[in-house]
Amino acid sequence: MFFSPELGHYALALACIIATAQGIFPFIGLYYRNSLLINLTYRLAYGQCIALSVSFLCLIYAAVTNDFSVENIAMNSAVSKPLLYKITGVWGNHEGSILLWAFILSLCGTVVSLFGRHSLPTSLKARVIAILGLIAAGFELFCLTTSNPFMRIFPAPWDGQGMNPLLQDPGLAFHPPILYAGYVGFAVPFAFAIAALLEGHVDAAWGQWVRPWAITAWCFLTCGIAAGSWWSYYVLGWGGYWFWDPVENASLIPWLTGTALIHSAIVVEKRNTLKIWTILLSIGTFSFSLSGTFLVRSGILNSVHAFANDPARGIFILGLLGIVIGGSLLLFAYRAPLLTETNSTLFEPLSREGMLLLNNILLCSLCAVVLTGTLYPPFMAILTGQTISVGKPFFDATTIPLAIPLFIAMGIGPMLPWKRAHLWPLLNKLWFVIALTAIAALIASHKFYGLLPLVCATIAIWIIIASLSDIAQRVALLRAPFLTSINRACALPRSVIGVAIAHIGVGITVLGISAMSQAQHLIVEMPIGTTKHLAGYDWTLTGIAKKPGPNYMALVATLEVRNNGKLIATLHPARRHFNTQNQTIAHVSIASLPFADLYSVLGKQRTIDHTTTYVLKLHYNPLASWIWGGALIMVIGSAFSFSDRRNNHFRHILHRQHLSPSVIEAL
């Protein structure tokens, strides 16, 4: 019993102390110019990470070995639970997820220590690690005092209570770590912002250091949100993918400001302006990440994703949030005015900076709208005692008018030069795109019912065509010999290609969302052997069978979907009965065709006059998988631009000499 819960508990306490030292030593070291103390910081960051890994391993070990004397395991695990979910179930509950949160934060500190070794100035780096340490210390203290995952109970039960069966799903198993990596990742830009405020100095290099971190965190957050939305699509069985639930909004808000951040950081890096704004965005994004993850657990927001609520825990969290967010905003209010926009270059509204600024304004307005919609019900309840529900109609009416200009600007932005663009050359580049989009819209108008979905789909097509045409223009496709175009394409900076890919991803997602508004569904009672007709397909229920699973009993239906007599897909929707929790859940079966999802849910069975009928919910969801596919493409594009060699400060200088003047012009 080396990996005992007590060792885990001890390691967590140790990590908390190390983190405190990591947060204090660099400031003392910088004040007394003691390089030993500063160098010690990096070792402390590694140490904290090691201690937390041990702590985490101990919890996983307790879960795998069914140690039900640990309260957390007894509440959330069971002997019959499959091994994978015993491991992933560790972070499926409040206590475990806080531990995971702290672990990822310590990992960020370690990575900053390792990677920023030579490129970052010592003082900036020491401050960044110190701030990460202070945040970590706060949350480890929270974990130790109010949500200790290693608490023992006596007498230990024979078997645990098991996990919510809805969570027993591979998609959800890895959703929290990815999402948390996104949330926590924004702690690094935050720490950079605070360090910059403390130093009273921000320059283009600062933007260059922050941007990779912001992009990495953004990629994880995007993946996390997409995975969560996909999970609700195929596990909850409602056929929807986004419900404007407070918990979903809590992840969307930092995503919006994070998206604004990765764009405004470009302006800092390339033009050395918008610095104060970028600092505020860094602080804001992490503040929203923190508030989102933690307020969900306080019980204030009325949500379906309920964690065990405890007001005492809430007060601790709120105090911690007050210190981190309040403290950083106070520092911002005091120090940011001293940062002057040196070399502050003016730019025209029609320019790359202008478009990036527009992007920031629109994204922040979107964020404000979503924030208002999310906080309005509890605020009205506390202020006036009125009960109000804010849902899809509000969010549709407010977000779409803001999103449309954002998407239009997205197509134009990357084509514009810095500082000042002229209208004529732009229109010259764009007439072809506009014409193609118009043709595509005409074709789409046959497929879409309703004006708004058609407008959204047209704009999605606009983004895709504009991004493709930007690349085509840059490589002079069809205007120069084909080989020249290929050569030019190879010489294009990766960031340019990455931007185009990421923007095409957005277009694909928007196209998927527009098409999903055209989804059709049907609830039917079917005896075996009958056929129903939906969206041009014949759905035949051919059989029902009982199948045992690892910790459930399943009733599995076989549905054959035919189009003009040709078999398109065979679906197996099921109902799983979990004995431990005495709960039955529907297991959705989906066939993803390139242009639509065939989606089926099995309901209850009923016998009347010796005929057994089965309730089935059938959906035809056009372009559904494009929503998540687009998100994945966004991430690939961002990662590609992140791999741009120019992100490395030293190579940047070396490589510039090899680039042709035309390419430098294109940057």
Next chain:
Amino acid sequence: MTHFSPLTRRRLLMSIPLIGAMGIGFSFWKMLTDMSAGTFNSHDINTPILNRPVPYFTLPGVIPQQGFSSTELKHLNTPVLVIFFASWCIPCLEEMPILLSLKNFLPLWGIAYKDSPYNVKEFLHNSGNPFTRLAEDRHGLVGIDWGISGVPESFLIGAGGIIRWHNPNPLTEETMTHILLPLVKKISS
């Protein structure tokens, strides 16, 4: 504003985020303390109030059936079961056989929640129609006033339009025979 120095002015401008965050933070603190004191519960926001009159509303019918309003419910002398349902919900379909047997005991007034008349008619045509009155809450606004959290939900309305019982789940054989029908008998006598 002219007597402030430029730096002070910038500082005031840049304290706006801080002030906003403090406002939000204070409200959250108030909610948390009220929650531990038991005077505020965000999860209870939508709980309908038992033994109080039904909220005010008027709803059109799903043609050819007649809709109804809160006034009509308030002028009742015998109990009525009001049921929120939708054609897009599986439990609603599963509840239908119970409702069909229940209509022999008391009148059932249905409210089609966030649904189109066409789908509702199709749904009732397939499953059988237990409702004597059938109203349409196309945008779900009346549902909010009644505080429903999903469909199906049923409310037993006693004389004078008083909500006597609320069931936020699909009706089952058990709830019907053991809870609902004894309660109806008690109210009627």
